[in-house]
Amino acid sequence: xxxxxxxxHIEDNPDDRALIQRELRRKYADLQVxxxxxxxxxxxVLEEAEAYDLVLTDYxxxxxxxxxxxxxVKDRCPDCPVxxxxxxxxxxxxxxxxxxxxDDYVLKAAHNFGRLPVAVKTVLERAQERxxxxxxxxxxxxxxxxxxxxxxxxxxxxxxxxxxxxxxRFFKLTRLQWLGKTDFxxxxxxxxxxxxxxxxxxxxxxxxxxIFETFPGPxxxxxxxxxxxxxxxxxxxxRFLGGMAVDITERRHLEQQLRQAxxxxxxxxxxxxxxxxxxxxVTIITGYSDMVLSRIGPEDPMRxxxxxxxKAGDRAHSLTRQLLAFSRRQMLQPKVLDLNAVVSNLEPMLxxxxxxxxxxxxxxxxxxxxxxxxxxxxxxVIMNLTINARDAMPHGGKLLFETDNATLDEVYARQHIPxxxxxxxxxxxxxxxxxxxxxxxxxxxEPFFTTKEQGKGTGLGLSTVYGIVKQSGGYIWVxxxxxxxxxxxxxxxxxxxPADSVLPVTHWSKLPQGTETLLLVEDEPEVRWLVRxxxxxxxxxxxxxxxxxxxxxxxxxxxxxxxxxxxxVVMPQMSGREIAEQLRSEHPETKVLYMSGYTDDAVVRxxxxxxxxxxxxxxxxPEGLAIKVxxxxxxxxxxxxGKPA
Numbered sequence: 001x002x003x004x005x006x007x008x009h010i011e012d013n014p015d016d017r018a019l020i021q022r023e024l025r026r027k028y029a030d031l032q033v034x035x036x037x038x039x040x041x042x043x044x045v046l047e048e049a050e051a052y053d054l055v056l057t058d059y060x061x062x063x064x065x066x067x068x069x070x071x072x073v074k075d076r077c078p079d080c081p082v083x084x085x086x087x088x089x090x091x092x093x094x095x096x097x098x099x100x101x102x103d104d105y106v107l108k109a110a111h112n113f114g115r116l117p118v119a120v121k122t123v124l125e126r127a128q129e130r131x132x133x134x135x136x137x138x139x140x141x142x143x144x145x146x147x148x149x150x151x152x153x154x155x156x157x158x159x160x161x162x163x164x165x166x167x168x169r170f171f172k173l174t175r176l177q178w179l180g181k182t183d184f185x186x187x188x189x190x191x192x193x194x195x196x197x198x199x200x201x202x203x204x205x206x207x208x209x210x211i212f213e214t215f216p217g218p219x220x221x222x223x224x225x226x227x228x229x230x231x232x233x234x235x236x237x238x239r240f241l242g243g244m245a246v247d248i249t250e251r252r253h254l255e256q257q258l259r260q261a262x263x264x265x266x267x268x269x270x271x272x273x274x275x276x277x278x279x280x281x282v283t284i285i286t287g288y289s290d291m292v293l294s295r296i297g298p299e300d301p302m303r304x305x306x307x308x309x310x311k312a313g314d315r316a317h318s319l320t321r322q323l324l325a326f327s328r329r330q331m332l333q334p335k336v337l338d339l340n341a342v343v344s345n346l347e348p349m350l351x352x353x354x355x356x357x358x359x360x361x362x363x364x365x366x367x368x369x370x371x372x373x374x375x376x377x378x379x380x381v382i383m384n385l386t387i388n389a390r391d392a393m394p395h396g397g398k399l400l401f402e403t404d405n406a407t408l409d410e411v412y413a414r415q416h417i418p419x420x421x422x423x424x425x426x427x428x429x430x431x432x433x434x435x436x437x438x439x440x441x442x443x444x445x446e447p448f449f450t451t452k453e454q455g456k457g458t459g460l461g462l463s464t465v466y467g468i469v470k471q472s473g474g475y476i477w478v479x480x481x482x483x484x485x486x487x488x489x490x491x492x493x494x495x496x497x498p499a500d501s502v503l504p505v506t507h508w509s510k511l512p513q514g515t516e517t518l519l520l521v522e523d524e525p526e527v528r529w530l531v532r533x534x535x536x537x538x539x540x541x542x543x544x545x546x547x548x549x550x551x552x553x554x555x556x557x558x559x560x561x562x563x564x565x566x567x568x569v570v571m572p573q574m575s576g577r578e579i580a581e582q583l584r585s586e587h588p589e590t591k592v593l594y595m596s597g598y599t600d601d602a603v604v605r606x607x608x609x610x611x612x613x614x615x616x617x618x619x620x621x622p623e624g625l626a627i628k629v630x631x632x633x634x635x636x637x638x639x640x641x642g643k644p645a
Contacts, residue, residue, distance in 0.1 A: 027117035059086035286313035352529035357396035369494035392433025512630035516563035548574025569596040
């Protein structure tokens with residue numbers, strides 16, 4: 001040793017003490033001995049037991065015994081070696097002492113004193129090995145417990161024999177609670193079986209593997225892990241399975257967001273390119289159709305065929321407009337807007353749109369910032385989300401609109417690719433409907449993707465929402481789980497400019513108004529609600545019917561006059577013309593205004609279109625509706641029955 005050998009010598013016989021020290025100095029010339037002659041001396045040096053390389057003690061002492069000394073030293077310093085040098089040759093005492101941690105037992109005899117230096121050398125070497133092993137274990141545990149990965153080891157039967165501190169912290173179980181347990185004690189059976197199969201495959205192939213595994217945390221939420229598993233053999237040849245696992249749930253979520261963003265961008269470019277090119281073709285088709293129709297008479301046998309071409313072209317044009325919205329290539333007329341005002345102005349329409357079995361709640365943030373967007377497009381976003389929520393709650397529920405200011409920081413931006421940090425205005429639309437799984441959420445913004453049954457939707461509603469939000473410089477995120485409802489969160493950049501004074505598209509204050517009673521018959525609910533709301537805003541009293549039978553019942557039950565019938569032309573069960581004729585018996589004073597989205601030929605075939613008959617072509621503007629209604633009400637009596645005067 002490079003330094004003196006420091007020994008604590010507890011011996012009350014001065015002759016034995018001198019003899020023992022003499023024998024030791026034969027081997028260790030540089031020897032520092034501290035003799036202990038009393039309990040006071042022992043108590044004093046015990047506090048510094050770590051400073052000694054070895055403790056030599058007799059068994060029989062006047063003030064204590066060797067077993068008490070042994071236990072006191074080992075309690076204070078487990079690594080400090082202790083040799084008992086005693087004249088008591090009791091096998092029971094020797095066994096008891098060895099169990100208590102004694103390193104060697106030497107009898108006081110002339111032939112034994114000569115082997116004392118050898119015993120000391122052996123004990124010191126073993127102590128050094130123990131310290132080295134303990135230090136190695138300490139370094140191992142420090143390394144594993146400070147690792148950013150959870151670590152574990154299992155035996156061949158799948159029982160945990162080691163877990164590090166990160167494993168304990170994440171799964172909220174102590175090391176003792178983990179040891180001896182298997183995956184089947186901790187996870188659902190299907191998950192445990194998959195994990196066990198992976199372990200067996202690695203042990204059978206006797207080579208490491210990198211595996212993606214999924215199992216729930218203590219909160220029950222599934223987490224995704226990148227796991228490195230490898231076979232391990234100890235010094236005795238026993239086989240174990242080692243593992244290091246990294247929680248990649250957040251990383252996987254970000255990767256999915258990035259893939260989704262790239263996919264949507266690619267689809268948008270494709271859709272935009274297709275829509276732009278197809279729109280040119282549609283323009284040619286509809287343009288030439290109009291030209292041909294203007295050159296042939298209403299009785300021409302080719303007219304119906306050409307009109308069908310024109311109708312298909314108009315529908316294709318509508319689809320391409322939605323595709324252009326998704327690809328963010330439509331023309332916008334952005335204005336600085338108060339989002340609270342936009343939502344408030346739409347509230348009456350939203351109530352009509354969702355029906356009576358859905359509760360509508362609107363929570364508007366006072367002092368909301370301004371946004372810059374096309375008001376018409378923003379209204380379309382709100383309406384499309386409302387329709388989507390309504391369809392997700394066929395048996396009723398709650399629809400909540402919330403506005404708020406939001407500051408998105410770097411952390412949020414990193415977690416929501418491709419969001420940019422900054423100040424935003426948030427619109428959240430939440431429903432209590434059926435919700436969506438992850439697979440559906442990953443596709444809801446794609447054009448033509450729909451979960452509705454065939455014929456119930458084009459799959460362009462949410463893709464249009466996505467395109468409008470993105471073209472307005474904003475972001476939209478969806479949060480949903482099956483059976484737990486859905487929340488759409490829209491973030492639009494906040495602007496410092498004051499809101500523009502945007503006149504309503506309908507200019508209600510300047511439109512002709514009235515107080516008459518009108519009977520509205522329309523089988524398409526959205527159109528019926530829209531027309532009803534428009535006319536109610538203008539002061540009219542509206543009787544609302546979904547079809548001819550309901551219109552007849554209302555006309556009979558209504559005690560006063562019905563000044564005007566507004567009816568769709570083509571409807572199931574009873575046409576608009578038939579409704580008008582039936583109404584004459586109860587209300588001969590009633591005038592008639594027909595409306596239709598069908599072509600002129602279809603209206604003619606239903607016996608309506610003539611120069612003297614009031615007719616309004618769909619789609620129409622609020623101005624067109626208000627002016628036409630007032631025109632018919634104030635017009636000659638010939639328009640009362642829908643027949644020529």
